Structures are given as C-alpha cells and as structure tokens.
Amino acid sequence: MQWLPWIAQKRLLPMVIVAFMAGNSVDYGLGNPIDYWIHDAAVVFQARTQWQHTAIVVLDSAIPIEVTRLQALPLFARASEKLIAAGAKGVFLDANLPKDIEGVMPYAQCIEQNGAIRWSEPNCLTVGKQCQLRNSLAGNAPLKMSAEVFPFFRVAPYLPGQEVFPDFLLYDVDAEAFIPKTGLVALDRLISNDSAVARWMDLSEQHAAITLAKFIAPDHVADSVSHDNLDVCEQNLPCRRIRFSRPVYSTQFSRKQPIVPVSKLASCDDKEALEVAAFLKNRVVILQLTVPHEATDVHITPFTSALLGPHLLTPGAQYLADAVETLLMNDHPREPSRWFKWAVLLIAACLGVYASVYLKHHYWLWVIGALLFLTMAALCFLSPVTQLWPVGATLLTFIVGGLEGIALHLLIGFKEGRLMTQYMPQQVHTLLLSLKENERFCNQRHQVIVLMSDLTGYTAVTGLLKEPTYLIELMNDYLNETSYILQNNYGGWLENYVADMVCYYWPFKNSNQTQAYQNALQGALALSALQKRFFTDLPVRYHTKFDAKVLHNISRVIDAGIGLSSGTVVMGDLGPKRGVRKFGILGDPVNLTSRVESLTRYFNTEIIITADFLATATFLGYPTRRLGCFRVKGREQAEMLYAIGFADDQRFQADMIKAWESWLFYAERGRLNQQDCPDIFKLDQDSLRKWQANNLLHKGVWVLDFK
Template identity: 60%
Template sequence: MRTIPWIASKWLFLFIFNATILGSSLDYFLGNKIDYWIHDIAVVLQARTEWNFTGIVVLDTGIPIQVSRKQALPLFAKATENLIAAGAKGIYLDANLTKENEGIMPYAICVEDNGEIRWSQPNCLVSGNQCQLTNSAVGNAPLSMSSEVFSYFRVAPYLENQAGLPDFLLYDWENEAFIPNSGLVALNRLITKNTPIARWMDLSHEHANVIMAQFIDAEHVIKTLNEQPQERCDQNLPCRRIRFSHPQYAAQLSTRLPIIPVSQLANCDRQMAIEAAALLKDRIAILQLTTPTELTDAVITPMTTALFGPYMLTPGTQYLVDSIETLLSDDHPREPNIFVKLLLFICAAIFGVLASTYLKQLSLLWGVGILLLGTLIALCSLMPTLQLWPVTVTMLTFITAVMQTIALHLMIGFKEGQLILQYVPKQVHNLIFSLSSNEFFKNQRYQAIVLMSDLRGYTSITGMLKEPMHILNLMNDYLDQTTLVLQDKYEGWLETYIGDMVCYYWPYKEFNETDAYRNALLGAIELSQLQKRFFSELLENYKNTFEQTLLQSMQQILSAGIGLSSGSVVMGDLGPKRGVRKFGILGDPMNLTARIESLTRHFNTEIIITEDFVVTTQRLGLPTRRLGYYCVKGRKETVLLYALGAQDDPRFQPDLMVAWESWLTALEKEAITENISCPHIFRKDQATLIEWHAQGLLKEGIWYLEEK
C-alpha cells in the first residue's frame, strides 16, 4: 500500500475504527429520525397501489346536500347491514358521535333508485284535537341494526362526556344485549414521534388498527405484534411505520382501491345494495361520514411533505386503511439489522479514509461521497420493505473518516487560514465557521439595510496623482480612518470595496430590526464626520508625501456622499460552482442605494435616506429634511427621500426646515410665487430642482430621474 509522507499505515486503521465507532454511536442515540426526509421519499416512491384487506364507504353526491351527517346515520346503518350480508369481515365507523339525538327530526332511511331520499316520519300522539309529535323509531336509535352485525361493528370514541350515556340511545333497546362486553369503541387516535408529521400506526391493543385487523387474521396480527420489534412513539406508545398509498379524493367502484358511495350501499332496493357491497367481501369497511373531498379529518403525512410526493393531505379514514393494510401485509418500512448496519459503517469508513488519502483532486473525493450517498438513497427507494437505511449516519461516518485524514492537511494550511482572516469580513467568517463540517450555507432571503459611500472627485484625484501606488496608499488611509468604525462599532457587514466606493449592509430579522436601523443611521453620521475630518487634515497628514499645491487642489475637490435604503435581499454565495466565490447580497436595495448616494452631488447634504428610516431618526433625535418623491433609474416604484444630519448641523434649524418645506411643497404643486422663497443655504438644492423642473422631470409631484 502506497503511503503519503506524513501518514503511516497504522493511522489508517485507527481512523477507520474511530469513524465506525462514531457512526454506531450516532445510530444508537439518534435512530433514524435524522433521515425522515429521505425515508419519506422512499415511502412515496414505494407507495401502496392497492388495498387487499380494506375499503372505504363515503358520503357521496348521491346524497342530497340537505341531508346532514346526523340525518345520514341510518344510511350508514343500512350500509353496514348490507356489507355484513355481502361478506364483509368487519365495519368501523370512523367518526366521533354523540349519543344524544333529536328523535322527531326526519332521518334518511334509504336512497330510492331515482336518487330521492326516503325519510322517517315522527309519530303522532293524538290528544283531543291536537297531534303531539313524538320520536320516530329511527329517531329513537339512528344506528339501529340487526343483532348479528354488532359482533363485527366498531366505532370511534364518542364525543367528550358521552361515553357514560347508554348505548341504546344509538343502537336501540333490543340490540344492547348483543353489544360485546368490551364495548364497541376502538380508538382512532393519531400518534407521532418527535415531529408533527404522522408516519406511524398505533399498535395498542385497544386501537382500531389492531382490533379491525384481527377480524381478517387474528393469528397473524398477534404473531407479528409479539415477534417483530416495535418502536416507541410519543407517550411511550408502541408503534410501527406505515406504508402509505397516494391520497384518494374520489369514490371508485373497484377492487384495487375501493371507495364505495353510501348511496349505493343504502339503496332501498336491497338486492342492488348487496351487489354493490360485494366489492368489500372479505374486507374491512371503514365508514366515513363525509364526502371524499372534505378535509375535516385530514392528516399531514409523507405524502404531504416529501420530495417527489403528491403534496396532498391524507384523509383520516385512508390513514386508518393504510395502517390496517400495513399490519396485515407485514410490509411496513423497516431498518436493516444491527450487523448489516455495522458492516455498512465499516465500509463507509474504509471508503472515506482511502479516498481522502489517495485521491489528489477534491472533486474525486466528493464524487466518492456522492456515489455513496446515491447508493444509500437507492437502497431506501428501491428495496421493497428494507427502506430505513441510516443514510445520514453513514455519510457522517464517511465524512468523519475523511476529516481525520485531511486534518493534517488543514494543520499545514493553518498559516494560510490566518491570512484569509484579513480578507473575509468578521461576520461572514463567523457565520461560515459556525456551520458543521458537512454543512454549507444556504442562500437565504433577509431584510437588510444597505449603506453606500462614494468619493466625489476621485477620478480627478487619480489623474493628479498618476502613480497607482500613491492612489492605493491614499485610499487605504482613507478607508482605515473612516470606514473601520462601521465594522467595529456599528456591526456593519462589509459587502465590497470598488475603487473609491464602499458598501456595508446590516441584515436583520424582526428581533434585531431596531438595532440594525440605529446602527446604520448612527454609523452613517459618524462616517460622514470622519470623512470630513480626513479631508480637512489632508494638508497636515500628507505634507511630506505630496506637494502643497497638489494637496490644496485635492482638498478642494474631495468630498463624499452616503446613501441608505432598506429592503429584501438574498444573502449567500455568488460565483461559479468550481471557481472563486464571493459571499454577499443581491437585491433591489443595492441598486436603490447606489442611485440615492449619487443624488448627494445635487443637494446640500452628505447623507440621503429613504422614508423607512424616519421613525428611527425621530427616536434618536436626528434631524431630517424632506427632498421629495423620486423614481430613479432602474426602478418603477417611487421612494420618498430625506436628507439626514447630525443634531448640531446648522442646516437643520427649525426655521430653515419650515421655509424649505414650504418652498418644496409649492414647487411640487407647481405653485411657486414671489411670496415663497427658498432659504439661501439650500441654493444648490434649489438650482438642482429648478433645472430638473425645466427638463420636465417633475410629474404629479414625483421626480422621474432616468439618468444616473
């Protein structure tokens, strides 16, 4: 075996051992819950295509809409009798009923051939010349059925506080003696396991899954419950995974996925009803008191959430049907035994160590990992029942083996890593390094505040200095003395430096929105002050570097503008998949902020902000001056802009603000008169807006600026 200089063969065996132990430990403590998303895909791909032991009876469009569910109970009672007569093995009414009924209310007894309902009639107790209505026979017991039915009939738990009421209120006096001693109730509770997505059947002996399955094959059910391992779900209930069928929302008279309309089973012509009931011969029938399209009892299952699934809710009755089918067919998704999993972890560790030791190209190493992952997913998706393979733990075993063998490479590159810190913003560095070893940052949408600042006169300065080294040194001094405060004091995220332009942003969620706005505004104020100080100290700081006349010219030319806006951005990686990538943001605020910053050249202000910041400026006591509504190049939406200044800025005195607002409002309404004058201090702003007005850029109070 060929070895690389810094590793010996004995280390390979140690790395394999360590990775295998880790994989086995993770599998023991975590189980397969970390692979639910993969296993759910497998369940979808291996969905049940037919029901061999069950069927569903639903309320259908053949029953007029005016028939309430309570009034339809006799129809389901009649359907139950016909199903048992046709050879059905058991009946389960999957509805939480009340035992209190309105006896004089008409009930649907059966459905005529023409689709009309035959109704029950209340009795009339004659007293003198009056008729006092009394309960009909059906009203006294809406679920009255022949006595032989009750051995095969079960019902979901009654409504709260109803269980103590006598059963004859539903089933009639005569039938109470035929109700089993254990009662008719079979639980239909839904259980989960550390997740809101339902994947498991309840294997408690009092649950409908077990009780109804025993009507088909009691010996098989008892044997599989006693001999096969069971999971423990929430509340420590015994459970097992279900093999689901695709959700069905329409009645279908077939033996593959039978969903029979109750209107056919409760036909007044008993012979026709028996013929329809024959479809459920030797099956369990689940009665659903709603139409197939009603989602009053729908369940979130892998069919709702899994990739490549139908993304549909599973009706509650179908969930029960799939549970019974799984129990009787013994085809529940299951894990491989512990020895197979141990062998799998050993193989993954060997692949990881050998690949990371001898493959020189990282792409080949990832190729081995992807091949292993694809194999595991294929095992889950293609095996008939052995679907719950430990995909994530196996990959972690592989990655652990890889990480051990490349750890020395990382140690060699430690010094290079220290250099990287100088070129990656602190927040981005912390974000990326907070991810786990096999985790990558996913591009995410954020709300963010964007700040851009650009030097005015930069092009002229580059022409004056000519020597690129002088320009680079000057820009580094400028950035060091001005923008560093945005990172260290105001927690800004550096987006980029492009020549003389600098861009920072503050991503935020709802919990830190106030802090982000405060930091951005105060950072902009202090940045502007530091820029002014840098420009004012040029003569002193560079007197030994440049000629005095050159410095004076630079000082007269140089100034800076700052723009601030906020909005929705996407934060993440930008660049080719196999090349150098950059972490940053993209979104409308980037374009808008650049346009806003460029407007500082036309107004007597260093900072321009959007309306979003006004509430925060008021809370911080920072003065603002309205500049009007603008529609800038590249955007269709208008934005209200304000000039921002420090608290002691003389340009924001109250009388000046009032006068400016009056003049601006008059201009926007095109109602300028001799009595309305613009403060002299804003003559630059006045000249700009009058020129734009002359160019026809003002339309209905909005300035349309098509140029940069």
C-alpha cells in the first residue's frame, strides 16, 4: 500500500462514519446474543467464589433412602425453626409441593444421635377387632412450625391446581393467623430469554430472588431494581444477568459456599441443631429437597456451555443463591456505558479504515484485527464487573472499515491502472505486472529495432502558433492520427515522446526476428503515409481555428522524417531509486537511429534504414535506394544507409534508382560532376556536394560531425 492522494484522503472520514454506524447498528439490533460465546467464557472465568448472604440446606445421605421427600418435610420444618431461632434472615423451600398430602403415612420428625429416624406414626383407632388408621401428628401438618418462622419463610409455587386448598393442610390450623396476607409463595420462575442457556434472574417483585434479598437488605434491593438499567427479557419481564459460582455437588461446611446437610439441622438434639444453625446466621437459606448431586432440578448455564468451560449443570438452589448474591452484591455482569461503546466502536472504525489504507502489507491488517480481538477479550475476562463488551460489533466495525479501505485501494488501483495504460505502453505494463511483489525488473540486454520520427520545421511551427494550447492540440492530433498505428497495429513499444519526436522499439529474439523486422518496416511505411495525409489535410482541418496565413506557413514548412536501425540495448529501469522512474532502453541503436532520422532533411526521402533491413524489404517487395556509407557523430563504425518507399513512387522506380546509383558511384570517389543525375534527387546531390566541399568524404565514407 502507499500514501493516498489528497482527493482520496477526503473519503476517509465518511468511511470511518459508515464503519462506526454499521457496528453500532449491529450492537443495537443484535446486542449481546452475538457475543454469548465469549461473554459466557468470561463469566465463568470471573465466577463467584463466595456466598456472603446465602446458604443451602440439602437432603443428605444420612437420611435413609426409604424416607421420601414428602416424608422428610417435617425435617425441613424443624430445620427452618432452628435457622430462624439462630438468626437466619429468611428461609425458602425450593420445591413445588402439593397441599393434599397423605396424612396416614409415617413422617420423619428428627434424626437421633445414632442416625436413626424418629418417626411420627399414624394413629390406630380400634373399632371392634379392626384398627382404623388415623393421621399421624406430622401427617396433619407436615410443615408445622412455630409462629416466629412464618414472617421469614417462603415456599415455591404449589403444584398446579393445589392453590385452592387451604394452607393449614401443610402448616396447621394455628398457622393461619401467622401467615402473611401476601401468602408464603414466592415465584421461582426461570428466565431463558429465548435461549437454551439460563443466564438471567427475574426481577419481578414476587420472585424468590427479590424476596430473599429483601430479607437481607430491603432498601438496597428496592434501589437496585428501581434503576433504569434493567434488561427486558421474555414476556417483558425485568431481568438482569447473574454472576454464577462453580456448581457444587456435595455438602460442605464452608463459609464460602455453605451447603449444609438437613440431618444436622433436624437433629433431635436441639442444642446440636442450634449450633449448626448458628453457622448460617445472618444468611438467607434455600431448602433443597434433593441430594446435591441429584439431576431432577438442574439448569444449563454458562458453566455448561461456555467455551473451554467445565461443562457442569447448575442445581436450581445454587442458581437461586447466585441470583440473590448478584442482587445484593450488585456485581452482575454488565455492559459498558453507551459512551464507552461508542468510543470503542469509533476506535475500531478508525483502525480498520486507516490500517487498511496506509499499512504497506495486508497481513498487518490481520495482526491488528487479532490484537483488537485479544484486547476486547481481555476487557471481558479481566474486568471484574463490566464484562459484556461488544466484541462482535467491534470486530464487525473493524472488518467493515478494513473492507472499505481495501475497496478504496481497489478503486484507486483501477484508476491507476487506467492511467498506466494511458501513460505506459501496454507491453511494459504487462511485463511489470508479471513481477512478484517487491520484485524489481532486472536490467536485461535485448536485441531491438528502433524507430524514430521527428518533425521538420517544428521550431518554426511553435513560433507561428505562439499559443501553447494550440501547439499541444496540434501535436496531440498529429500523434493520435499517425504514431498510434505503430503500437496498435504493428506491436511497437513506445519508448518516449519528446516534443515533436516519437520513438518506438521492437524487442526480438531469434524466434521472432523476422516478424519484428516486418512489423517495424511496414509500420514505418504506414506511419509515413499517415504523416503525409495529416500534413496535406492541415488547411482543411484547422481552417476555423488558425489564421489562413499561419496555416499556409505551417503547411509550407512542416514535414517529418523516419529512421530505422537495430542492435543491442539494455532494457530496464531508468531514474533515481526513490523518485519517479521510467522503463526504457539505452544503447548504440538509439543514438544511431536519431542520427539516421536527422539525415532525412538532406535527402529526398521520408524513411532511411540501415543495411539490416534490406532482406526484409526485398521479401516484402519494397524498393530501396542506397544513399551511401556514413559515419555519424558519436560513432566510430560506418553504416550503409538506404532510402525506402513504395514501388509506385517516382523516386523508387527502377530507372531512377539506377541513374542515382550511377551518379553516387562517382560521387563516392570524388567525381561529382562526371555523371548526370535526375533532377528529382537535386537535394541529395546538393547535400553530398556540400559535404565534399567541407572535406567530409574519406575513402568512400561520409564522416558527418554534426547532429
């Protein structure tokens, strides 16, 4: 890549804005779901390590397996009494219970010191010789508790259809006076937000998480859920992300994550039970009617689905405990503020656009993209609370910016390509494009044919036109209608335009030497014919633009000559290493062709060639006329030069050529007046006589020391 032109730099700011708007639209429209894969991993990485306000009481292995969950209800009722008595802030029974429980079956009342169950057996009413079973004491109210418990006790919603039954079926008739008017039920609804993975807590007023948190800090909870930064989940329920702890599948007397067996709290020894309950003082306690590792109430959470996570299911009681802790600690995973998001997206847009535009190698764009991703991932993983950074939207913003920059380079490249085809020969363009990146063309020796054509009277024309715009218009018309044929029809490689002079060349090898000579020779003859027609049409073409007298004078002085030679040149780069360079050729044939072309002013011919072209001219049927042997300025070696033209041209008719050759034979020997010469070659005779008078003839070779 390279520095852009100023006109392209003006497009960068709109490109940044487009990339920013694209990222912001994705972030606003899709939000966090596109980043769940990394957000979940970050939440697992920054998992909660301690419950400061909650604890769980579970059914444990000390309870015999024959004790069903319903039969164990009195154990949890006894545990609730001990917990509230020891200073627990609240208790939630996390189970969906029926109210019409069978009362005649035995219920576990407490655990003896030896681990045996103290049962509450059904009563037997003897009628005659038969025993009619009556409800056991616990069977009348499996969750019978003291009055002090009910203000701090809540239970999950009852089984469907059970709401119509009275509460005393579970809690005893006397409890009706102590049950709050709002009831004991707290919702345990799970919010999935249209996802298979549960990540949110329900912040509805009646939800168990809110109820339990209010037992600890009611003002804090009320303030927290009144803020406007709540998410809205399914059914338009207010919700918030949960910071989860690693799931635990065993009991543990730990201050960090207390999961206490109910057998210790339901001990028949009140003192022992209170000592254990004191361990959970000032906490809210969730009662789980299953063993910790039982899979009847488990949820898929980030600990299950997170990339490189432990893939563990979270028990329902622990899910609720994490929700309460999140609410009280106010450490829920959250998004950065809108201003921070905009700043990140703007930085990503600038990086994408400017990196793709100005970096020299495209792989650096990938490196910056990878670093940007790592930075965003680091923000998600290392930030203790603000973890929901817009990773996907940021990367999309960067990608859009990068694609815009690449597209801009392509657009500029297309324009540069069109410019190159206008200012660089197609053959050179193709040759240089075949090079690898950062590879330079190595200068090479080549056999070439060189053609040069120059205007006669150009200096006079510039003086006559005076206005430079008229001059360049005339030259462009001239080149468009004359020299273009050399590159378009005859495969010539343009070497240069220098004012009125044009230079073409044909590189060749042994395999295509014949074709190159034919193309060059036929191109020269076609060029000469076009030049004559252009000069003839000047008065008609420009009669409305130029003064008639100016046109007449131009037509009188303007003409053109063509020179052809061949030889070895060096083809390659010309110019400073760090500046503008040019592809071209250097060598003796370039100098020789220039000298040969200049001789057309001294002979009655438009085209002069070297002896290398004689065989090709003969093969193509073009007549030639020998002009003599010349040693031009700057060369030690003499060259035999020839005029070439068409057979229907009077100057190239056989008798004319024969007469000229006879005259030239004597002229090369210093006897210019011994033989008559046709008047059509008067210019040729005058030139040779003048050169002889200046002692430029040496042993049959004309030694010219002028350009």
